[in-house]
Structure formats: C-alpha cells, structure tokens
Amino acid sequence: MTTSVERPATSLAALRGPEDLCALTTEQLRELAGEIRRFLVDKVSRTGGHLGPNLGVVELTLALHRVFDSPRDTLLWDTGHQTYVHKILTGRADAFDALRQPEGLSGYPAREESPHDVIENSHASTVLSYADGLAKAHALRGVTDRAVVAVIGDGALTGGMAWEALNNIAAAPHRPVVIVLNDNGRSYAPTVGGIAEHLAARRAADRPAGVPGLFDNLGLVQLGPVDGHDIEALEEALRGAAALRRPVVVHCVTRKGHGHAPAERNEADRCHAVRARPAPGGAPAVKRASWTSVFEAELADLGERRADIVALTAAMLEPTGLTAFARRFPERTFDVGIAEQHAVTSAAGLALGGLHPVVAVYATFLNRGFDQLLMDVALHRAPVTFVLDRAGATGDDGPSHNGMWDLSLFPLVPGLRVAAPRDAATLRRALGEAVAVDDAPTAVRFPKGVVPEPVPAVDTVAGLDVLHRSGEDADVLLVSVGPLAPVCLAAAELLRRRGIGVTVVDPRWIMPVAPELIDLGLAHRAVVSVEDSGRAGGAGAALAQALTDAGARRPVQVMGLPQRFLAQGRREDILARSGLTPDGILSRALRALGRSGDTTPIRRSRGE
Numbered sequence: 367m368t369t370s371v372e373r374p375a376t377s378l379a380a381l382r383g384p385e386d387l388c389a390l391t392t393e394q395l396r397e398l399a400g401e402i403r404r405f406l407v408d409k410v411s412r413t414g415g416h417l418g419p420n421l422g423v424v425e426l427t428l429a430l431h432r433v434f435d436s437p438r439d440t441l442l443w444d445t446g447h448q449t450y451v452h453k454i455l456t457g458r459a460d461a462f463d464a465l466r467q468p469e470g471l472s473g474y475p476a477r478e479e480s481p482h483d484v485i486e487n488s489h490a491s492t493v494l495s496y497a498d499g500l501a502k503a504h505a506l507r508g509v510t511d512r513a514v515v516a517v518i519g520d521g522a523l524t525g526g527m528a529w530e531a532l533n534n535i536a537a538a539p540h541r542p543v544v545i546v547l548n549d550n551g552r553s554y555a556p557t558v559g560g561i562a563e564h565l566a567a568r569r570a571a572d573r574p575a576g577v578p579g580l581f582d583n584l585g586l587v588q589l590g591p592v593d594g595h596d597i598e599a600l601e602e603a604l605r606g607a608a609a610l611r612r613p614v615v616v617h618c619v620t621r622k623g624h625g626h627a628p629a630e631r632n633e634a635d636r637c638h639a640v641r642a643r644p645a646p647g648g649a650p651a652v653k654r655a656s657w658t659s660v661f662e663a664e665l666a667d668l669g670e671r672r673a674d675i676v677a678l679t680a681a682m683l684e685p686t687g688l689t690a691f692a693r694r695f696p697e698r699t700f701d702v703g704i705a706e707q708h709a710v711t712s713a714a715g716l717a718l719g720g721l722h723p724v725v726a727v728y729a730t731f732l733n734r735g736f737d738q739l740l741m742d743v744a745l746h747r748a749p750v751t752f753v754l755d756r757a758g759a760t761g762d763d764g765p766s767h768n769g770m771w772d773l774s775l776f777p778l779v780p781g782l783r784v785a786a787p788r789d790a791a792t793l794r795r796a797l798g799e800a801v802a803v804d805d806a807p808t809a810v811r812f813p814k815g816v817v818p819e820p821v822p823a824v825d826t827v828a829g830l831d832v833l834h835r836s837g838e839d840a841d842v843l844l845v846s847v848g849p850l851a852p853v854c855l856a857a858a859e860l861l862r863r864r865g866i867g868v869t870v871v872d873p874r875w876i877m878p879v880a881p882e883l884i885d886l887g888l889a890h891r892a893v894v895s896v897e898d899s900g901r902a903g904g905a906g907a908a909l910a911q912a913l914t915d916a917g918a919r920r921p922v923q924v925m926g927l928p929q930r931f932l933a934q935g936r937r938e939d940i941l942a943r944s945g946l947t948p949d950g951i952l953s954r955a956l957r958a959l960g961r962s963g964d965t966t967p968i969r970r971s972r973g974e
C-alpha cells in the first residue's frame with residue numbers, strides 16, 4: 367500500500383511539480399488530463415482568458431513535461447496564451463482564481479512567476495527565433511545536455527519571422543532544436559493560406575509521406591502528424607525527436623477547445639478568448655456599443671458606397687470588426703494570416719492598384735509593420751487607412767498588448783495623418799474622412815471596450831472641436847486626445863471652480879499638429895495635453911515641439927502613459943495610476959500656471 371507521500375500525483379491537489387508526472391501511468395495521466403480540463407473550464411470561465419487554446423494542449427503539455435526536464439531543458443511557447451496547463455503543472459494551480467487580474471497570475475509566461483517561464487512577449491511568431499538564438503548559445507558555450515524545445519501554433523507559423531528563423535535553423539543540422547507544431551488548424555478562425563492547406567493535406571493524408579513535408583524540403587526532419595491528444599504517441603514522437611540531436615519538427619494535430627462541448631461547437635473561434643463571467647450580483651454588463659462594433663457597422667456602410675474600399679486583417683477578422691464587411695464583400699476582404707508586415711505592404715500594393723485598403727489591426731501589432739508603413743506606404747503616399755483597435759491601455763493581456771506605441775511611432779512617418787475619435791460620432795466621421803484621403807496614409811485609433819456617452823462640441827474653431835470654454839482669461843488650454851475627453855471635461859470643471867480660465871479642445875486629427883492648434887496654444891498661458899498612449903514622442907510631444915518651434919515660452923505639460931512596460935491590470939486602473947484623472951490633470955495645469963500645490967478653491971472674481 368503506498369503512503370500519501372509515495373502515491374503518484376494523479377490529482378492536481380497532489381501535484382507538486384512536473385517531476386511528479388513521470389511516476390504516473392497512462393491511465394492516471396488520462397485521469398489527470400480530465401481533471402485539468404475541468405479545472406480550466408471552471409476557472410477560466412470565471413476569470414476570462416484563453417480557454418480554447420489551453421483545452422487543446424492538455425495532453426501535449428503533459429507529454430512535454432514528462433519527456434523534457436524543464437527548466438533545465440528550455441520550453442519556449444509562441445505567443446504564450448496557451449500556457450495555462452504549463453502553469454498548472456509547474457506549481458501555479460492555486461493562483462488561477464487571480465488569472466489576468468491586477469497583481470495576479472499573468473495570462474502569459476512571466477519570468478518572475480517561475481523559472482519554467484521564458485518568453486513574456488505575447489506577439490506571435492517569435493518562438494523559433496528565440497530557439498535559434500538559444501541553440502546557437504548552447505553550441506558556442508558547449509552546452510550539449512539541455513534541450514531547446516519550441517512550441518508554435520499553425521497560426522503563428524503564418525508569420526514571417528517564423529520562416530526567417532526556420533531558414534537559419536535548417537542551415538545548422540548540428541544545432542538541435544525540437545520544434546513542436548501545435549496544429550489545430552486555427553488562429554481565431556481557420557488558419558488561411560498555403561501553409562494551412564499543406565498542413566490540412568498532411569492531416570488528412572492516410573499516408574503522410576504521400577504529401578512531401580513542407581519542412582522536409584528545407585532539410586528539417588519532420589515527424590508526424592501525431593495525435594496531439596494521445597499522450598503515449600506524443601511522448602514517443604518527442605523522445606524520438608530529442609534523440610535525433612538535430613533540428614526536428616514534430617507535427618502535432620490538436621483540437622482547439624477539445625473536451626469542452628461549447629468550445630468544440632463554437633465555429634467562430636473555439637472559445638479562443640472568453641470574457642470573464644460577471645460576478646454574482648455584480649453590476650450588469652454595460653449595454654453600450656463597443657468601439658469595434660461602431661467601426662464594424664460604419665466600414666460596412668462605407669463599403670456599400672465605395673467599391674474601391676478593401677479590408678485586410680492579420681488573422682483577426684472578428685476581433686477587429688471586419689465580419690460585417692467580409693460578409694457583404696467577401697471578395698474585398700483579405701485575411702493574410704498573422705502577418706502584419708505583409709498586410710501593410712500588400713495594402714500598399716492594393717493602393718498602387720487603385721484601391722483604398724483599410725488595414726484593421728490591434729494597435730500593438732502594428733509595431734510589426736512599422737517599416738512597411740514608413741517605406742512601403744508613406745514613402746509612396748499610398749492611400750492606406752489603418753484602423754487601430756485596442757489603442758491605449760488594454761490592461762489584462764499584459765505589457766506587450768497595451769496599444770501605447772503607435773502615437774510615438776507615427777510622428778516619424780512623413781505625411782501620415784492620425785485621428786483619435788472621442789466617441790461613436792467622431793469615430794464614424796474620422797473613418798469617412800480617412801478613406802476620403804487619396805494621397806497619403808491615414809490612421810484612426812480607438813481603445814478596447816464600450817464607447818463613452820456622446821461628447822458634443824460646444825464650438826468649432828478652424829476645424830478644432832471646442833468641448834468646453836470658461837473664464838475670462840485664456841489661462842489653460844487642455845488638449846484632449848481621443849477617449850479621454852470626459853476626463854478632461856471633469857478637470858476643466860475643477861479649474862473653473864478655481865476661477866481659472868480653461869478651454870478644452872479636441873483636434874480629432876492629432877497628427878500632423880494643426881497650425882490652428884498651435885495658434886490656440888500660443889494664445890493661452892499654459893497648455894496641457896492628455897493622451898492614452900506612451901508619453902514619449904506621442905501627440906503631446908509633437909504639440910510641444912510645434913509650440914516650441916513657434917516660439918512658445920512655457921513647456922507643454924504632456925500627460926500620457928509612462929513609457930514603461932505596464933503590468934497587467936484593469937484599463938481604468940492603469941489610466942488612474944498614470945495620473946490621467948481629473949485631479950491629475952488639475953494638478954498638472956496648476957503646475958503649468960506656476961501654482962503647484964494650490965488646492966484652495968479660489969472663487970471667481972465675479973459670480974460665485
């Protein structure tokens with residue numbers, strides 16, 4: 367009879383770490399896999415997160431941790447959204463009630479959580495480059511007893527970086543890398559393109575050898591396809607790959623959402639990312655439209671009126687709001703795979719062919735296509751419109767998902783025009799204005815979540831929306847960028863009560879800086895800019911530069927997100943911690959007026 371200490375860890379509660387897995391029988395592993403699935407459904411349904419991808423890798427992750435000795439062997443995960451099972455097996459099951467919560471468990475690998483975690487960047491298609499580099503380091507340092515294992519999804523394999531890495535890995539048969547291709551045939555939707563078709567043919571072939579392997583032709587050994595839910599078959603393939611001591615691709619066929627009927631039946635995305643269930647008795651979900659849905663409807667309507675408008679996505683058709691357009695204009699919609707660089711330059715090609723492309727991406731992922739924006743689109747003054755969803759602080763997907771880089775990059779792009787709408791009406795208007803530009807690239811950016819209540823202008827001055835004007839003196843100009851208008855208006859009220867003259871202006875088109883905005887800035891004693899983006903080089907910095915060039919003596923108080931990697935958290939908390947609150951703006955305005963620390967309410971000379 368085994369004591370509790372000796373009893374194999376066939377339950378999560380008994381599991382102390384991956385070392386406990388080796389003692390389990392196949393039947394015990396199956397039981398454990400079932401328990402892990404139930405655990406994932408229970409926890410992730412409550413916290414929100416990547417349920418489908420993780421349900422698909424339960425057996426694969428068990429096999430990886432039984433065959434390889436992490437962290438001595440390095441397990442690298444592409445994108446990292448499918449590492450919940452890895453976290454459960456490496457001693458973090460107890461932390462899942464705080465998954466993706468502030469100060470809680472990251473939804474991606476996090477080095478401060480565990481020595482088993484390596485890649486924190488959630489941008490796809492990077493893992494093979496890490497693996498190539500690590501394999502080279504091992505070779506140079508004479509490390510021969512530690513495996514380099516890279517898990518990449520079929521979606522991530524459509525990204526250009528993956529093939530740049532494969533080109534290098536294939537050139538060095540003496541440098542072992544175990545490449546685990548987690549082929550579930552999907553990104554959110556079914557993976558598109560020739561690579562996906564090749565993989566599908568191999569999955570379907572009764573004799574895989576009958577379909578020459580994509581990787582064979584590169585000189586890489588290709589094992590499989592292997593049933594990605596058969597732990598014994600997986601372990602045999604992984605052990606075989608490790609024993610070859612050279613670069614090997616193990617083609618594992620998995621099912622996203624496997625073992626959970628609602629995910630298996632979900633044709634849209636197999637529960638790729640599920641929203642957190644509202645807490646019992648919590649505030650009812652807000653019924654206002656999302657920024658994405660406003661964009662989606664407007665683009666579909668524009669598509670009716672403009673046959674030259676085409677839409678491009680990088681494997682995120684539904685999340686970026688292109689579903690309606692695609693349904694109405696399937697031949698004018700292009701899903702290029704997780705390939706933002708290609709999307710941007712392909713859009714330049716579409717524009718050169720007389721069309722007006724709309725490239726819909728999450729703001730952070732446009733980083734990938736910056737050189738293409740600069741040299742393939744802007745250099746040719748190609749009329750491409752970039753629609754950046756999830757611009758600004760996003761929060762719960764961690765540092766690499768915040769859309770806080772675009773406004774710092776855009777000032778570098780000659781001729782690019784950038785709009786930051788503040789509500790649904792200005793989003794619709796900005797999109798219409800953007801696609802009307804036929805001699806320059808344009809960008810329209812908006813945040814994650816629901817659109818705020820309408821924020822009407824009280825006046826328009828030379829194309830600038832004046833949202834508030836009070837006081838006799840032109841003391842403070844608050845330049846409100848995009849969705850922070852309500853915060854700026856609340857700050858203006860605090861200033862008004864102190865008898866300080868304040869104008870709140872929303873340029874709507876924030877780059878290049880409008881001459882009229884410069885004139886308005888010069889006409890005020892102090893200027894404070896407020897944006898939901900990184901402070902370095904953003905809209906405020908561009909305005910500050912323009913005002914300095916125009917001879918302004920007082921520095922612009924530039925308010926935005928700190929130029930740091932911001933830990934996961936709620937969007938509203940990140941904005942608040944960044945000082946993007948009425949009180950924070952008040953304090954900066956007082957400082958700009960040389961009245962820092964002046965908190966006593968000053969009654970206006972007349973009236974109050």
Ligand SMILES: Cc1ncc(C[n+]2csc(CCOP(=O)(O)OP(=O)(O)O)c2C)c(N)n1
Nearest residue numbers: 419488489490519520521522552553681731
């Ligand atoms: C550069 C980049 N573009 C887009 C995304 C958004 N994204 C996150 S996961 C995902 C799909 C990944 O598909 P795959 O690699 O097959 O992994 P699976 O979810 O199927 O396990 C996408 C498009 C991203 N993380 N990085």
Ligand SMILES: CC(=O)[C@@H](O)[C@H](O)COP(=O)(O)O
Nearest residue numbers: 445447488639685756763814
């Ligand atoms: C990893 C991944 O899928 C991300 O793109 C992320 O999950 C996006 O989440 P939201 O769509 O909720 O912003």
Ligand SMILES: [Mg+2]
Nearest residue numbers: 519520521552
């Ligand atoms: Mg996939």
